Amino acid sequence: MLKQNLQFKLTQKLSPQQIQLMKLIQLPTLAFEQRLKEELIENPALEGGDEELYDKDDLEHSDEFDEFDNFDEADDGNSGDDINIDDYLSNDEIPDYKLQANNQSENDDERESPYASPLSFHQDLINQLSTYILSDEQQIIAEFLIGSIDDDGYLRRDIQDLVDDLAFTQGVYTDEKAIEKILNIVHQLEPSGVGARNLQECLLLQLKHKTPTEAVLLAIDIIEHQFDAFTKKHYEKLLQKYSISQEQLKKAIHEIEKLNPKPGGTFDGNNRLTENIIPDFTIRVNDGVLELSLNGRNAPSLHVSKEYQDMLKTYKSSKDKSSAQKDAVQFIKQKLDSAKWFIDAIKQRQETLFVTMNAIMHFQQEYFLDGEETSLKPMILKDIADMIGLDISTVSRVANSKYVDTPYGTKLIKEFFSEAMKNDQGEDVSTLEIKKILQNVIEAEDKHKPLPDDQLADILKEKGYPIARRTIAKYREQLDIPVARMRKKI
Structure with a gap:
């Protein structure tokens, strides 16, 4: 049986323009410039630059032009979608949103970022092979091994897998013994340690490249035969095993600590992608007053194409x-x-970025004036959203991908946000402040007897921050600080 009823429903939908604005807001400066280039290519009616426009008086509406205004309604029924050319044209060379406070001309910013064209890590290794006499087949194997080395300098593939791949991809039929022979040659290349299959082998290769002093020989023996005890810092066991003094063990450990666990990562000519950070904002302190400016590259000059006019x-x-x-x-x-x-959308993006960062700057005014991280106040997204009357998601888009240039370095904006905790006086303090104090306590500890988490909790409690041991452990992990046993030094 069919029934017919009336139902009221309240729905909220985002217009294409709102979606476009949200996407633009979350873009940092470099990505925004790329998006701008794409739009200029896709839309021939949009042009960049400060070219002089036609006088809009030339395109004033007249009775003769009314036919165009009513074209949509007569042709496809989209009433109310009339176009007014004056909305798109201006006789000003610079759009009005470029003239708002604290905006710079795009010519004020250095737009070129010169880069060198270095030799790649793997190509450098292949070039080093020219100093060895190899047959054609050995050369193919050596280059294949080098191509299998990752950016950290490790060969993390099984030898048998390499044998199979050489047969399938290079047509070279060999065995594990031949691969090991060529791998020994690769191990002699620079930087030392390259081509190692694990950390233990990497450290051994580097030690064997050193002058064989007493400390180096002891370090080689420790890594080769007592690697597990060394990584767990069981120094007492090592002292008993080798019947040596603490000073001798200290010298051997010092030799090991100087080694590079990622030999490929520090290659000067590596060609891995490096993020090029361009600050979206700049904060300066002028006579005790904070001054905020938006990177001029975020305010492009756009206008309608003359041809379209x-x-x-x-x-x-x-x-x-x-x-x-x-x-x-x-x-x-x-x-x-x-x-x-x-x-x-660009105009709204610019205004949103500026008003959001301005609110953050004033909220954290004490920090921006003195640069002391302990001056950072507890601040969450809702605090800023309430100040500027925007949605929390909008503030999040600004904070997660934008950088600000301060007198104390270039900072990711989201780093200024933190939760609040109560101190012993009932005052709200930032978790960033607590982490900084915890880091200072650990740096000042006796490395011969590093402090466990429960003792760290007691020390912070004495300083006025009653924090549980599990919270100390969480903050320590967030600071990338190992447990007490791993911080121990002889």
């Missing part, structure tokens, strides 16, 4: 308007709408 003028002056002309003007209208939406 000429097309509209031609259509306006034409007496006989053909169907093809109307189709062309409809296309122009769509591109003009898109251009207008994009320019408005």
Whole structure:
């Protein structure tokens, strides 16, 4: 049986313009510039630069142009979608949103980031093979082994797998013994330790490259035969095993500590991607007053293409308007709408970024004035959202991907956010402040007898921060500080 009823429903949908704005807000400066380039390519009605525009008086509405205004309604029924060319044109060379406070000209910023063209890590290893006399087959095997080395300098693949891959991909049929022979040659290349299959082998290769002093020989024996005891810092066991003094063991350990556990990671010519951070904001202290500015590269100069304006003028002056002309003007209208939406989104993005960072700056004013991390106040996204009247998700998009240049270094904005905890006086203090104090306590501890977490909790409690041991452990892990046993030094 069919029934018909009336149901009221309240729904909220994001318009394409809102979605576009949200995506633009979360982009950092470099990604925003790339997005701008893409839009300029996709939309021929949008142009960048400060070129002089036609006088908008040339395109004033007239009775003759009314046909264009009503074109949509007559043609496809989209009433209320009339276009006013004046909304897209301006006789100013610089858009008004470029003139708002604290914005810089795009020419004020250094836009070029020169890079060297270094030799790659793997190519450098292959070049070193030229100093060895190898047959054609051995050369192929050696280059294949080098190609299998990761960016840290390790060969993390099983030898038998390499034998199979050489047969399938290179047509070279060999065995594990031949691979091991060539691998020994790779182990002699620089940086020392390259081609190792694990950390133990990596350290051994580097030690064997050193001058064989007493401390080095002892270090080699420790890594080769007592590696587990060394990694667990069972120094008493090592002292008894080798019947040596603490000073002798200390010298051997010092030799090991100087080794590089990732020989490929520090290669000067490696070509791994390096993030190029360009601050989105700059904060300066001028006579005790904080000054905030937005990177001028976030405020591009955009305008409507002159060619598109000429097309509209031609259509306006034409007496006989053909169907093809109307189709062309409809296309122009769509591109003009898109251009207008994009320019408005950039304006809103700029305003949102500035007002959000301005609120953060004033909230953390004490920190930005003296640079002391313990001055950071507890601050969550809702605090800033309430101050500026925006949604928490909008503040999150700004904080998660933007950097600010301060007198104390370039900082990721989200690093200024932290939760609050109560001290012994009932005052809210930032967890960042507690972590900094915990780090200072650990740095000042006696490394011969490092403090366990329960003792660290007692020390912080004496300093006025009653924190549980499990919380100390959590903060210590977040600071990338190992447990007490692993911090022990002889």
